[in-house]
Each structure stands twice: as C-alpha cells, then as structure tokens.
Amino acid sequence: MVRVRFAPSPTGPLHIGGVRTALYNYLFARQQGGKMILRIEDTDQTRFVPGAEQYIIEALDWLGIQFDEGVHIGGPFGPYRQSDRKALYRQYADQLLADGWAYYAFDRPEALEAKRKEYEAQKKTFQYDCNTRSQMENSLSLGMEEAQRRIDAGEPYVVRFRFPENIDITVHDLIRGDVTMNSRLLDDKVLFKSDGMPTYHLANIVDDHLMEITHVIRGEEWLPSAPLHVMLYRAFGWESTMPQFAHLPLLLKPEGNGKLSKRDGDRLGFPVFPLEWHDPKSGEVSSGYREQGYLPQAVVNMLALLGWHPGTDQELMSMDELIRLFDISHISKNGAKFSLDKAKWFQHEYFQQLSDEQVAALLEKEVLERGITANHDYLQRVAAMMKERITFPSELWDTCSYFFVAPTEYNEKDVAKRWTPDMHIHMQKVIDILNTVPFEHDAIHHALLDEYIAANSLNTGKVMNSLRIAVVGRTVGPDMITLILTIGKQETIRRVERAIEKLS
C-alpha cells in the first residue's frame, strides 16, 4: 500500500513550488490507490506563523488536492502535527545514543558561531564532523561521565548524529538514479535540540517510519541531506522499510536564474502563492492565484506540466487525467522557469470551458458591484457572446460594460480616424433605418450595408466604426448588428443621437 505525505512547516504562506510538491504527491497516491497524508512540521517554534497551517489547508482544498489523513482530518497514525508528537521523539534520540549512533554536545551557539568566524578568517568552513568533534565539547571528547555530570547539573545540550568516518552512502533517487556521498564530508547534524524538540531530520525519519510512508516526494533542496536520512534509517534498523526517494527539480524565476521568490512575483506581475496572504506581523499583503481570478483547474494543470510531461503531446488534462497519466519516471531533472504567458494560456483554456451560466454569474457580480441590475437572460446572452475574449473575471467589466451603460466618452484616436465631418448624416440614416426596418439581423444588415452604404459607395469601415464609436465608445467588440440587437433599438438610437450631438 502506497503512502505518501506532504509535510510543510507553517512558517508562512505555501509557495507555488510547495503546491507542486503536494500535487505530485497527490497524483502519485491517487494513481497507486494509496493514501495521502498532511503532516505539519512545526518543530521550530521560533519560526511559527499563526494562520499558516490554516492557509495551507485552505489552499490545497481550493486546488482539489485532497488528503486521506492529516492534521485537519485525523487518521489512524495521528497526531499529525509534530509539536503534538513532541513526547515521542526523545526515546528515539535515546536509542541512537545508546547504540553509539549519536552523542551529547554542549557547545553554545555563540561558541559555534565564533568557531565559524575563526575558520572563515582562514577562508575555510567549519564543519562539526569526524575531524573536528574531538576539539569540541561533547560526550565523545569529554567522556560519558563528564557529560552525564553536566546534564545532571542542568547544562543545556543537543544530540548530534555520529557519522561514521569514511564510508560511501548511496541514495537511490527515483528521478536521478544513484547519488553517492562520502560520510567524511558530511557533518554531525543536530538531531535533538536543547529546547527538547527534535530537528527536521530526526522528526522526519521517525514520523515517516511510524506513519509507514512508502515514498518521499520532496524538493531538490533536500537531496544534500538525503544521505543523513538513509543513515538514520540504517541506525534505527529500519532500512528494509525505508521509503523510496524522489527529489523534485526546483521552480525558477522567469528571467535570469535563481529560485522563484515572492519578490519576483510582485515585480513581474504574477502571484507566487495560491491564495492571497496577509502577513500577521508586517501587515503586508501578497497576491494569490485565487484572488486574481485563476481557476483551480488551470493552476493545477499548469503546475503539473512544470517539470513533468505525460509522454504525449497532450497538454490539457483534468485532475482525473493527471492522476491516470502521472508517472514519476517522466519528471524532468532540471529546474523549470515559471512562465506567466503559459499560465495565462491555461487560464484562458479553462475559462472557455466554463458554461455560459457560470460566466453570467461572474458577470452579474461585476454588474451588481456597480449598482446596475440586469436580468439573467440578458446576462447569459452577453456572457455567451463575450466569453471567448476573456481570460480573467477581472476583465469582464472592462470588455462588457457597454452592454450595461452607455459610453460617457469616446476614444479620441478612433474618432479622429473614423468620424468624418459628414458622419452625422450617416448616423441619422442609421436611426431612420432602425425606426423603419424590422428589428432583426438580416433586415438591418441588408438595409444598412447593402441599400445604404454599398448603394451610395460609402466607406464601410468608416460608417460602421463610427456607429461602433457611438454605441461602444471605441472600435472594439463583437459583430455590430448583433450588438445592436442585444442592446435594443431604443438604447441604440439614444446612443447614436448622443454621439451626433457630442461629436458633430
């Protein structure tokens, strides 16, 4: 039985790269008929941000990434929040201590900092490892007796992993193959902090084991510490049930190089967070995909394809299709640059899949916000006609406003180009035609285009666009006759009269 987890730490809003990690875990779990677990890794109380956990849950829910077990829904392997599991980790640290896989260290943070400075001055980097631990204050250099004495005296300490001296550790990665590192170059990571909390490394391995996780799908930033994790499974004697690893490539910023950051989003005009986020400390607001009007299906589809492909030319895929087609071996190895253009294309595609009723409902919201009422049939007619030229709900009012309010001003450039001095004569003729011929497409078209414009050798573009300026305010929009038919005879005449008055 496949069991995967998404294990964010609640230090702020979930980054779009984190969302992709969650998505890949979800797709894999669903496809394999396995379970998807949400575990909150809040072992660092200093970085805890109120509201972040709720944000993560809400964001993934909005995108349709569902969990089978987790901090918000419970499950047989709970609790799912590491701070609620605090009491559990100590015994595992003790086991490692007892088996000689770990040791106590008493070095104060200031002392370590000083040591790092000292090395830095010599252009070297200090590493707490097999070469330096004998010079530090720990139970290996001091002896167990002295260490115990200090502990009994209440001196703060941490527990560090004791890396063996010169062994090659190979991590098998589902995406990259075998990655080998030598233990001599790895440092003795802190497993248990002086505040009584485990670090990520310990808590992660213990929880993944206890929760019977079979596959760890996480960001590439974890690859360097994967050998430590493999060693921990070995030290605990859990190697036979160790999960398989897949380290995902990073999401990069659209221009230049480097990891996608919040700053890039603000600068280039796209969100890096799924939902809008209000920072509780600074009060700063960061935009979200949802608030900008992106459809969750579009975000999911776009994210899925950023670093993965189905092996065919198909690009538009629903969540169900993604689940069916997902394959870890088709995840690419290199980082992917986020593209706003591609995101917009997906959004446009999914917006077109919305029904006329759905678009009408969105349009009604915009209309009501401006204190205008419109009946449902009319809204739906406009929605059906205008949908194809819209990508975001926020464009709705801008592109459809003239269906609800007469233009208050006329685009200067368009007027200069189309509204010739004699135009009031032709516009008056339009009014006459509307007043005399049946109010239907073919009749108006025939009377205006054939019997008047063509018969009098008038410039079709000038007359029709002037009419458009009168009705819309500028030379954009759908078929002119259809537009008149939609807006209505009286309203059209009123607008043309006003334009004659104002422009002639």
Next chain:
RNA sequence: GCCGCAUUCGUCUAGUGGUCCAGGACAUCUGCCUCUCACGCAGAAGAUCAUCAGUUCGACUCUGAUAUGCGGUACCA
C-alpha cells in the same frame, strides 16, 4: 571554498546509440476570417542538442574533463 544536482528553439519540454540536418506547446511574425478588437484557422521563423576530448562503424543519447547555473554547507525546514 567544499559537496551535490543540472545543462536540447526566448520559455516549458519530446528524445533511453542509427528511424532526428531534432518533434510538440506557449510566446513572436505572416496570412485567412472581418465594419473593429478579440477568438478561431492556416503557415513561417526559431536549437552548431553548453564546450572540449574519448568510446563506437555510428552519439543529443555512453564516459571523462571544463564552463555555467542552481541547491546544500544552521540547535531552519
């Protein structure tokens, strides 16, 4: 600095030794449609497969160096 990962059109990518003088998508450009703007449709342009060396009858595909980018190097995750 050290360790690790990566490197195919502007971007996302296909490609698992001959079928590739490299395919698709987005973006760009052109044409069609047309009263306009979009949409749509059709087409074009765009990659010495980072560089160098090797293995091989043959390399984008395998190996090694170099370069570049990224990640890690915390009592953060």
